[in-house]
Amino acid sequence: MALRLLERGRIPREVLRIVEPSPTLLCQWRSLSARSGMQHLRSPTVHNLGSSACTLTEFARERAEGLEEPVFLEPYDRPSLQVFNAHCDRLIRRAGLAALHHQAEVQGVVAGLDEVRVALSTGEVLHASNVVLAIGAGGAPHWPSWAPLGAPGLHHATGPGSFAISEGAESIAVIGGGLTACQLALKLQREKHQVTLISRHALRVHQFDTDPGWLGPKYMQAFSMEQSWSARREAITRSRNRGSIPPDVHARLEESGLRPLHAEVVAMRRVASRWRLSLVSGAHLTVDRVVLATGLSPRRPGGAMVDRLVQEARLPTAPCGFPIVDPALRWHPRIRVSGALAELELGPSARNIAGAQRAADRVLGSLRGEGPARRHPQSRTRGEGRPVTSGHRA
Numbered sequence: 594m595a596l597r598l599l600e601r602g603r604i605p606r607e608v609l610r611i612v613e614p615s616p617t618l619l620c621q622w623r624s625l626s627a628r629s630g631m632q633h634l635r636s637p638t639v640h641n642l643g644s645s646a647c648t649l650t651e652f653a654r655e656r657a658e659g660l661e662e663p664v665f666l667e668p669y670d671r672p673s674l675q676v677f678n679a680h681c682d683r684l685i686r687r688a689g690l691a692a693l694h695h696q697a698e699v700q701g702v703v704a705g706l707d708e709v710r711v712a713l714s715t716g717e718v719l720h721a722s723n724v725v726l727a728i729g730a731g732g733a734p735h736w737p738s739w740a741p742l743g744a745p746g747l748h749h750a751t752g753p754g755s756f757a758i759s760e761g762a763e764s765i766a767v768i769g770g771g772l773t774a775c776q777l778a779l780k781l782q783r784e785k786h787q788v789t790l791i792s793r794h795a796l797r798v799h800q801f802d803t804d805p806g807w808l809g810p811k812y813m814q815a816f817s818m819e820q821s822w823s824a825r826r827e828a829i830t831r832s833r834n835r836g837s838i839p840p841d842v843h844a845r846l847e848e849s850g851l852r853p854l855h856a857e858v859v860a861m862r863r864v865a866s867r868w869r870l871s872l873v874s875g876a877h878l879t880v881d882r883v884v885l886a887t888g889l890s891p892r893r894p895g896g897a898m899v900d901r902l903v904q905e906a907r908l909p910t911a912p913c914g915f916p917i918v919d920p921a922l923r924w925h926p927r928i929r930v931s932g933a934l935a936e937l938e939l940g941p942s943a944r945n946i947a948g949a950q951r952a953a954d955r956v957l958g959s960l961r962g963e964g965p966a967r968r969h970p971q972s973r974t975r976g977e978g979r980p981v982t983s984g985h986r987a
């Protein structure tokens with residue numbers, strides 16, 4: 594969003610701030626992707642942070658020599674994580690984004706007629722003309738009810754912070770049957786651990802997590818015309834290939850000899866510094882360590898911060914609790930959303946890189962006066978100023 598606003602929206606740098614609690618930009622992406630053991634992205638090269646679809650391909654051509662992994666994986670030219678990250682680094686460096694990074698967590702957003710006040714974990718309050726909530730899927734991992742929070746030797750693959758697994762071979766249960774679980778299991782096996790991959794469903798093999806038809810009019814036309822928010826939610830749920838893996842990861846699993854154990858864990862208990870897992874079949878399994886790869890919570894992202902904003906600014910929500918926004922992704926005349934928060938408008942790809950690209954395009958389009966002219970229900974006649982990604986007054 595920030596790159597697009599600077600490069601194509603011609604927003605002056607002085608009025609833009611990126612509020613992010615991590616010490617560096619893209620920190621969460623780097624940490625989760627590295628931890629998962631992924632070597633290539635699942636999405637094609639055209640889904641990248643550059644100003645046009647081909648910038649990553651051009652960058653990769655320049656850089657192909659000296660990279661450890663093959664730069665693209667067929668089919669669909671999926672970039673290696675290494676080249677994708679190197680490309681992001683270059684874009685961030687060239688745009689000088691690090692200088693716009695304000696390291697803090699947003700704890701409160703108060704929407705007013707003339708400005709939005711953004712309260713930070715540092716105690717500061719930023720006064721912004723416009724805010725984009727680009728908080729992704731919210732980062733809240735889904736913890737099964739039987740897994741005790743904060744116990745030793747128990748981790749979540751998509752949880753905050755990092756976890757280190759000792760180099761000495763351990764027995765590790767990876768719980769989950771999706772891409773994160775399979776890639777992590779393969780990585781731990783490469784690191785010589787004794788891995789049991791426990792999946793409650795048979796492996797589901799799909800190239801993408803969402804049919805590419807959702808990126809264009811094929812499916813989006815009907816979705817955008819759908820007036821019922823519940824029907825939109827159902828379409829999103831139906832269309833996501835949740836817990837699925839692409840064929841190349843499936844092939845690597847087959848080659849590795851790592852056969853998933855089809856079972857459902859119903860309880861776990863600490864026994865002499867190890868974990869005893871109880872399966873629904875009545876069987877038990879004892880391991881040194883457990884890694885949950887059970888995905889993210891389906892709740893609306895943003896926790897208490899967004900809950901308060903909804904209540905205080907009386908923002909419209911669908912029965913599923915997610916924002917009802919206009920085509921320019923405005924939830925409030927001064928507050929726009931992207932990522933999961935925009936999915937009732939952008940459809941099932943909202944959570945992916947393609948969704949981030951489309952969110953940025955919608956915001957840019959609205960700045961240029963392009964696109965559908967449906968006015969936001971909460972719009973007032975006073976000036977709306979320029980959009981700012983959680984930042985100082987424009």
Ligand SMILES: Cc1cc2nc3c(=O)[nH]c(=O)nc-3n(C[C@H](O)[C@H](O)[C@H](O)COP(=O)(O)OP(=O)(O)OC[C@H]3O[C@@H](n4cnc5c(N)ncnc54)[C@H](O)[C@@H]3O)c2cc1C
Binds near residue numbers: 619620625751933
């Ligand atoms: C292992 C893995 C592999 C993936 N592979 C692919 C792939 O191949 N292709 C694809 O398209 N997508 C993939 N994804 C999804 C991809 O990560 C997302 O599409 C992308 O990160 C979305 O970007 P985002 O900026 O919207 O959200 P995020 O990357 O989630 O960033 C949200 C940011 O908001 C910050 N934040 C949250 N709350 C607050 C707050 N209150 N105050 C301040 N900051 C806050 C967070 O710290 C975080 O940095 C993958 C995800 C994972 C975990």
